[in-house]
Amino acid sequence: MSKLVSNMAGSVWKIVVKLGDKVEQGQDLIILESMKMEISLAAESSGVVKEIKVNEGDFVNEGDVLVELE
Template sequence: MQIQAEMAGIVQEVLVQEGQAVEAGQDVVILESMKMQIPVASPAGGTVRAVRVQPGDFVNQGDVLIELDT
């Protein structure tokens, strides 16, 4: 499963790392857009397979942030 950016913005913080277990609804990335911090939550529980972004990266809507094994 891929967790994608819901809007364009700058990655402020990555809250998980590869191999970490996450629960549904857990925040995994914080984006900054229009001077607001927007948390991105995992839609399902699972294990983080890959982190595709790092702080400071600019992302567009639909870009993959995290890959998750459910």
């Protein structure tokens, strides 16, 4: 299982995937908004989206787990 972890504090602007989606390494999963910039967070490995731990509009901190893949 791999986890997508936020690398900064910001708001979840958009969730690009849904539960059960197959994703490839490097594919965007979440887009954060921080300091009026949109930052894409991509999967570090291929897998299937097992759990999405945030909702659009949520504020997240650096180190928070956003998505789990299996």
